Amino acid sequence: EPEVTQTPSHQVTQMGQEVILRCVPISNHLYFYWYRQILGQKVEFLVSFYNNEISEKSEIFDDQFSVERPDGSNFTLKIRSTKLEDSAMYFCASKVQETQYFGPGTRLLVL
Amino acid sequence: KNQVEQSPQSLIILEGKNCTLQCNYTVSPFSNLRWYKQDTGRGPVSLTIMTFSENTKSNGRYTATLDADTKQSSLHITASQLSDSASYICVVSQNSGGYQKVTFGIGTKLQVIP
Numbered sequence: 133e134p135e136v137t138q139t140p141s142h143q144v145t146q147m148g149q150e151v152i153l154r155c156v157p158i159s160n161h162l163y164f165y166w167y168r169q170i171l172g173q174k175v176e177f178l179v180s181f182y183n184n185e186i187s188e189k190s191e192i193f194d195d196q197f198s199v200e201r202p203d204g205s206n207f208t209l210k211i212r213s214t215k216l217e218d219s220a221m222y223f224c225a226s227k228v229q230e231t232q233y234f235g236p237g238t239r240l241l242v243l
Numbered sequence: 244k245n246q247v248e249q250s251p252q253s254l255i256i257l258e259g260k261n262c263t264l265q266c267n268y269t270v271s272p273f274s275n276l277r278w279y280k281q282d283t284g285r286g287p288v289s290l291t292i293m294t295f296s297e298n299t300k301s302n303g304r305y306t307a308t309l310d311a312d313t314k315q316s317s318l319h320i321t322a323s324q325l326s327d328s329a330s331y332i333c334v335v336s337q338n339s340g341g342y343q344k345v346t347f348g349i350g351t352k353l354q355v356i357p
Contacts, residue, residue, distance in 0.1 A: 136286075174349040175287065175332065188344060223286050230275060234286030 134158045136235035138224050144241045145214055153209045153238045155224030164207045165225040165232060166199065168192070175223065181207065214242045245270040247335050247348035255354045260323055264351045266316040266333030274336040278307050278318045281330045281350065290318070290331075323355045 137156045145151050157164050166178040179189040181199055196212045207226075211218055219242045225232040247268045256262050268276070275294045279287035291300045291307040293316070299308045304321045320327055330350035337344050 175347040177345055177347075221284075225286075230292055231277070231289045234279075234288070236286050237284070239284070 136224055136226055136233050138222075138235040138238050140238060141236065142239045142241075144243065147216055147242055148213050151211050151214055151240065153211075153222050153224075153240070155207045155209070155226075155235055156205050157207055157224065157226030158228075158233055159205070161226035161228045161233075163187075163227045163232075164199075164201070165227075166209045167223045167225065167234075168220040169223065169237075170217075170220045178209070178222075211240075214240075216242050218242050245335075245337065245344075245346045247333055247346050249331075249333050249348040249351050251351055252349075253352040253354070255356060256323055258323060258325055258355050258357050261319065261321050262323060262353065264318045264320075264331050264333075264353070266318070266335075266348055268314050268316075268333070268335045268346070268348075270314075270335040270337050270346050272337055273311060273314075276307075276309055276316050277334045277336070278305070278316075279332040279334060281332055283329070287332055287334075320353075323353075325355050325357065328353060328355045 139154045164181040167175050169175045177190050179193045180187045198210045200208050221237045221239050223237045224235040250265045277292045278290045281287040290305050291302050293300050293309045295311050306319045309316045330352050332350040333348040335346050
């Protein structure tokens with residue numbers, strides 16, 4: 133069964149550094165999402181992406197965040213200058229109809 | 244403010260027993276409600292999805308109900324197994340200008356013990 137994949141599974145970075153989280157959505161899906169989950173808290177919506185542009189973003193998704201679909205398969209989330217509070221699990225999801233399929237997540241730790 | 248409240252926060256049950264998890268929401272306009280299972284350190288996996296007109300939906304030992312009038316949903320797990328130990332998350336979607344906005348509940352942490 134096709135699934136969403138994410139790399140890396142874990143990333144440790146220094147505060148102020150840039151990180152790029154990568155996702156490969158399911159191939160025929162058209163809608164793409166990024167979520168984050170701070171340890172012990174609920175999943176939070178960051179951004180949705182459709183037709184090569186952002187369709188919706190939350191207040192969390194400020195200027196330090198950006199998303200890109202550089203080719204036909206990858207969907208990336210870039211955090212320009214990481215802060216300690218960016219430490220979280222970041223989930224990518226994709227959908228074609230109603231059900232979103234989540235990737236396994238990237239655990240980001242900012243030191 | 245759109246909110247999704249889940250109860251209980253955590254639950255411990257014996258293997259083989261049934262349990263019911265609750266979800267109340269204030270999200271409007273309502274599009275659909277989904278229940279996800281999230282194993283520790285993993286991404287959520289969809290169990291059921293229900294639209295406004297659906298009252299109940301089953302997926303194996305999981306049965307979800309929806310009362311759109313009272314804005315309540317429940318997830319019933321029958322004959323629990325050790326592998327059911329996970330967080331169960333209620334997610335409510337609303338249509339917003341053609342796109343869906345989603346609100347997650349914090350989840351109910353279920354532990355099934357032998």
